[in-house]
Amino acid sequence: MTNTLKTRAIELNSQQSLIESEWNIPERQTGEITINVISAGLNPVDYKFRNGSIPIQLPAVLGHECLGEIIDSDNHDDIGRRVLAYLPGPHTQSSGAWCDTLHVSRLFTTIIPDTAPVEYAAYPLCGLTAMRCFRRIQHQGIKHCFVAGVSGGVGWLFTQLCIHHGITVYTTVRSEASHHKIQSAFNDSIHCMVATNATSSDAIQQHFQRDHFDACADFVGGQQKLLALSLCGFNGHFITIVEEQSGCVDLLDARESPAFQKSLCVHFEFLGAQAYFGTPTDQKTYQDELQQLIPLLDNQTLHYPNIKILQGLHAETVQTGLDQLEQRTDPNVNKIIVTNTNETSS
Known part of the structure; x- marks a missing residue:
């Protein structure tokens, strides 16, 4: 025994x-x-x-x-x-x-x-998740990536991998404190917009003077997922680690989903x-x-x-x-x- x-x-x-x-x-x-x-x-x-x-x-x-x-x-x-x-x-x-x-x-x-x-x-x-997400875009010729959720555990490490490999990162934050945290850590390697209220894709495009991004990563979910999807250019890459409740964001609805409308390559990452x-x-x-x-x-x-x-x-x-x-x-x-x-x- x-x-x-x-x-x-x-x-x-x-x-x-x-x-x-x-x-x-x-x-x-x-x-x-x-x-x-x-x-x-x-x-x-x-x-x-x-x-x-x-x-x-x-x-x-x-x-x-x-x-x-x-x-x-x-x-x-x-x-x-x-x-x-x-x-x-x-x-x-x-x-x-x-x-x-x-x-x-x-x-x-x-x-x-x-x-x-x-x-x-x-x-x-967070490290393994960030590495997997980055590998989705590593050899796709990506130059500009919008990241929803840079301040989070996965978003922070994913951003470091992007910058390390020469990809320019863009993001939005809700407070000056978050803006200071990101700028202090990444210096001029990241473009950051402070948006205290919900912002639109038009406002982000105007702020960063970009019509679209080669890739967008969603580490937040909900409206941030929809925002990131709308910022992707045609044939771009979209990455998410956040599941949604049924009916919130239907990526498979060809009539409503930006993923279909822009022929995006969508990557779901579940570690x-x-x-x-x-x-x-x-x-x-x-x-x-x-x-x-x-x-x-x-x-x-x-x-x-x-x-x-x-x-x-x-x-x-x-x-x-x-x-x-x-x-x-x-x-x-x-x-x-x-x-x-x-x-x-x-």
Whole structure:
């Protein structure tokens, strides 16, 4: 009889409250590794699970990304090494990052140097998504790209990739504070328009003195998705990561959709696609992409200038971090992570 592994976890219970509890972890399967969590990222999708706007089976342990240390593996040489992990779900006791110990498929991880800072836990979810979105336009001769949602986690990294590859980025923001944040980070590499109220495509075209953009990326959804679609030129590229409620934005309606009207190449990017619907062969792409992500972090091609570190992986700490994300109490913060040790960045 095998001993059941237990872990302390931050559980979202059936009343949609975050509590600390003890979870049984099922026996590790071949191809999985067991890791102790050192730091874990918080993301907007997590507070959407918490407030019920995205339904999920409860109770659950949330968290899509973490940095950890391997304590068990099929390969004994792995023991003690550090990994960066993307945790796609569905969120069970063995897949959420907000716990002390978890199993994860080796295909969702990559080995990282022991010197990698705890802040690297902020990047798997948004970093892989941004990389996938950028690859959609990388070799398409794109010179001018409009981005809805530069200030968000994915939009920020996507913008860095565009600028790194010589693509000029344009965006709108709702406040002078957001404008200052973007200009301070990107200097003159991005063209930014302040629009305190809802703005039109005509106003944007006039402000930037452009009739259209080669590509448009939507990281916000709703009216911003429609705006980005309307700014695409004929035969342009449109990228979105945001799903819409039925009837809000029908991209497949040939009579109403700008995608049809302009013969756009439309790219839907759902990072969890291979995890939910693919085979292990499909899922190896996560390991490959995480390996590609590390040098981009090491040389700061991808870089959040302001990552907030909350000490202690506890229900109260996670609750505080999610509240700050949802209420946007500090617009200068790019991302929030929670550490499970006293370790901080050097």
